[in-house]
Amino acid sequence: MEKLNITLYRFDPSCDAEPRLQSYDIESDGPLSVLQAIRHVYHKVDGTLSFRNSDCRRGVCGICSMMINGRRQLTCMCLATDGMTVEPPSNRTIVKDLVFETD
Amino acid sequence: MSEGAINRTIETDVLVIGGGGGGLRAAVAAHDAGARVLVLSKGIVGKSGLTQTAVTGFQVAFGYADPRDNPEVHYGDTIRGGYGLADPALARIFCDEAIAAVEDIESFGARFDREADGKLTQRKLDSSQTYPRSIKKGDSLGTPIMQALRREMNKRDVPRLHEMLVTRLLKDGDKVCGAIALDFQKGEIVEIRAGAIIMATGGAGELFPVHSNTPDSTGDGYALALNAGADLVDIEFLLMLGHAVLHPATVRGVLFTFQYLLTKGAKPLFNSEGESFLSNYDPEGNDNPARHIYARAVYGEVREGRGSPHGGAFFDPGSVSHETLMESLPSQTKYLEKFGVDMTQPIEVGAAAHYVCGGIKINTQSQSTVPGLFAVGECSGGPHGAGRIGGNSLTEILVFGKRAGAEAAAFANAQGAGTPNSDEVLAEASRVTSYLSRKRTGPRPNEIKTRLQKLMNDYVGVVRNNEGLRNTIAEFERMEREDLPAMSMAEDNRVGNYDWIEALEVSAMIRFARAMAGAALLRTESRGAHYREDYPELDDENWLQNIVIRHTGNDDALAFETRACTPGPEYTAALAEAS
Ligand SMILES: Cc1cc2nc3c(=O)[nH]c(=O)nc-3n(C[C@H](O)[C@H](O)[C@H](O)COP(=O)(O)OP(=O)(O)OC[C@H]3O[C@@H](n4cnc5c(N)ncnc54)[C@H](O)[C@@H]3O)c2cc1C
Ligand code: FES
Numbered sequence A: 001m002e003k004l005n006i007t008l009y010r011f012d013p014s015c016d017a018e019p020r021l022q023s024y025d026i027e028s029d030g031p032l033s034v035l036q037a038i039r040h041v042y043h044k045v046d047g048t049l050s051f052r053n054s055d056c057r058r059g060v061c062g063i064c065s066m067m068i069n070g071r072r073q074l075t076c077m078c079l080a081t082d083g084m085t086v087e088p089p090s091n092r093t094i095v096k097d098l099v100f101e102t103d
Numbered sequence B: 001m002s003e004g005a006i007n008r009t010i011e012t013d014v015l016v017i018g019g020g021g022g023g024l025r026a027a028v029a030a031h032d033a034g035a036r037v038l039v040l041s042k043g044i045v046g047k048s049g050l051t052q053t054a055v056t057g058f059q060v061a062f063g064y065a066d067p068r069d070n071p072e073v074h075y076g077d078t079i080r081g082g083y084g085l086a087d088p089a090l091a092r093i094f095c096d097e098a099i100a101a102v103e104d105i106e107s108f109g110a111r112f113d114r115e116a117d118g119k120l121t122q123r124k125l126d127s128s129q130t131y132p133r134s135i136k137k138g139d140s141l142g143t144p145i146m147q148a149l150r151r152e153m154n155k156r157d158v159p160r161l162h163e164m165l166v167t168r169l170l171k172d173g174d175k176v177c178g179a180i181a182l183d184f185q186k187g188e189i190v191e192i193r194a195g196a197i198i199m200a201t202g203g204a205g206e207l208f209p210v211h212s213n214t215p216d217s218t219g220d221g222y223a224l225a226l227n228a229g230a231d232l233v234d235i236e237f238l239l240m241l242g243h244a245v246l247h248p249a250t251v252r253g254v255l256f257t258f259q260y261l262l263t264k265g266a267k268p269l270f271n272s273e274g275e276s277f278l279s280n281y282d283p284e285g286n287d288n289p290a291r292h293i294y295a296r297a298v299y300g301e302v303r304e305g306r307g308s309p310h311g312g313a314f315f316d317p318g319s320v321s322h323e324t325l326m327e328s329l330p331s332q333t334k335y336l337e338k339f340g341v342d343m344t345q346p347i348e349v350g351a352a353a354h355y356v357c358g359g360i361k362i363n364t365q366s367q368s369t370v371p372g373l374f375a376v377g378e379c380s381g382g383p384h385g386a387g388r389i390g391g392n393s394l395t396e397i398l399v400f401g402k403r404a405g406a407e408a409a410a411f412a413n414a415q416g417a418g419t420p421n422s423d424e425v426l427a428e429a430s431r432v433t434s435y436l437s438r439k440r441t442g443p444r445p446n447e448i449k450t451r452l453q454k455l456m457n458d459y460v461g462v463v464r465n466n467e468g469l470r471n472t473i474a475e476f477e478r479m480e481r482e483d484l485p486a487m488s489m490a491e492d493n494r495v496g497n498y499d500w501i502e503a504l505e506v507s508a509m510i511r512f513a514r515a516m517a518g519a520a521l522l523r524t525e526s527r528g529a530h531y532r533e534d535y536p537e538l539d540d541e542n543w544l545q546n547i548v549i550r551h552t553g554n555d556d557a558l559a560f561e562t563r564a565c566t567p568g569p570e571y572t573a574a575l576a577e578a579s
Helices: A034-045 B021-032 B071-081 B088-107 B142-156 B220-227 B258-264 B291-303 B322-328 B330-338 B392-415 B422-437 B445-459 B466-486 B498-522 B569-578
Strands: A002-010 A020-028 A065-068 A071-074 A085-087 A094-096 B008-017 B037-040 B164-172 B175-183 B188-199 B238-245 B313-315 B347-356 B359-361 B373-375 B545-551 B558-564
Touching: A002 A034, A020 A034, B008 B021, B008 B175, B008 B392, B021 B037, B021 B142, B021 B188, B021 B392, B037 B188, B071 B088, B071 B569, B088 B142, B088 B392, B142 B392, B164 B188, B164 B220, B164 B422, B164 B498, B175 B422, B175 B498, B188 B220, B188 B392, B188 B422, B220 B359, B220 B373, B220 B498, B220 B545, B238 B291, B258 B322, B291 B313, B291 B347, B322 B330, B359 B373, B373 B392, B422 B498, B445 B466, B445 B498, B466 B498, B498 B545, B498 B558
Parallel strands: A002 A085, B008 B037, B008 B188, B188 B373
Antiparallel strands: A002 A020, A065 A071, A065 A085, B164 B175, B175 B188, B238 B347, B313 B347, B545 B558
């Protein structure tokens, strides 16, 4: 069993004045990609999180790209690590939490 | 925002539902035929669906690698690979029009691998191909195809809307006249009015716990078409591959097409006792059998207690050099290594749901049995029959995409826009919004989906039997009656609410799963991608028939009809040869 603490960006422009960071403890059978870790939070820990699930999981579409510990990376292509922070790309308009407007 | 109301209405001539390869090819063709086109996708248009992830190759009978190859031989392979059930007229079209389809996509700027003489490289994928025929681009063929189609869409400025889940098709009398969609980013219910609709919604891998597909492959198109009164055909033929990596979980379901390493000296698949076993499961004793045999063989070993820890078998990539891996399967190798898979050691591989061979029944115009409703790509049915040979899907989406686009544009032009029934529109808007007001006490959509996936895996997957299918169908009916009405979401927020999307998807998934299991129960034989352990033999005497499914009346009952098909001399000749 692996235990991780990860921090995710939360912001609902319709009611929040400011974005905030929320940290989550997750447990899984083995390593997870960052994208799988976010999905895990949504399904097992906090269903109020908004995220986007429609993607290739193979580093092809680029849609899952976010800031991981301040560096822009594909969340489907990186392993989730204890203590990491995931935020949307800084140049995007936020729809809610980890969902941002696309081109 | 008031509940049960339509928030926006959009009008177009041709509505394309799906932003993968088939959808974009159709959109470009409909635009070029002079229609106003709108492409909707529940993912990002051009960056969702399966086409972008396609790996290996597509079949086009140029005859460069072997001059004996031509569209006629390709046609024969397609009919044999479909075990006699492919619609001959449809198979004929895509074999005959494949060369022109590749020339089109090349004229859109797609580039494929070539030999030193400048001709396209052609490879033989497996025994289903008489001659080397498959065109490739490294091991990621989907990329150049989608890049080219996205460019053409942009050049023409074809309107598109991202992250719109279509939840219902609307009718005016017999014909379709629009659709209702949920906008994920805005949380709005949108009505689209259209003169013709092209379904290009891809496959249904997400019905299974392990699959090679993208997570948006929930089979919505099949359920939408059923609801609109269209016929489905051949959907019991669900292709399971045995080439998916099973461990670690980070890469579970990803295809590793190791069969192409066998000719380069790789050790064949082996079980926990170190024995190779594939030839024991192939009627012809082949060590690299047709691809649907792989999953069945691995399943057999697992059941006999000779499986790998995660329910598969072993392939040893270390049995070829790293240079060979990087030369043959560069993207797959790099991807697995990125997630820490040691490519010098045996890896666990096994079954994954891959492709629905049947789908929305189409005619040679790519039109379904409902006027104005067209279908293209994996969601359509007819061209493949009981099994799709490797590389025929991408050929199909390009050929029928072009056809569907032109035909839908002509239909919309001739018939004009219809008027939806306003009661139907409001009823759907209130069905969709009703999830927002449900109590937060029931199971979340993902819990129901997980239950469905387990049932599909255990009873409607690689190996099927009477009892398992019967019980599963009864359970699906119970889930529709009890679980779906009780299902609830984590919150009632409209914007970016993934539970809302998943709730609507799960309802469609159960409907389609019930249809697939029903057809599998009815077909008391084994053929192509469908294997019944209680009827393990091919039965041409009774089962040279397609199963056609449709909704009956206004309730949710499904009617299954069998229709004799005449596969033609290519199939009969293959049978004579085999016996
Ligand atoms: C890993 C992998 C490798 C493959 N390799 C090959 C190969 O080498 N050769 C070959 O011939 N075939 C291959 N295939 C099969 C082939 O890629 C697919 O069958 C084909 O690309 C499907 O194209 P499509 O346009 O029908 O659907 P997709 O490309 O899957 O597009 C479906 C679209 O519909 C959208 N959609 C779905 N439901 C809705 C809804 N309700 N509302 C709105 N939009 C919706 C999706 O978001 C998506 O945009 C492979 C498949 C996989 C998974
Ligand atoms: S999901 Fe497509 S690149 Fe990550």
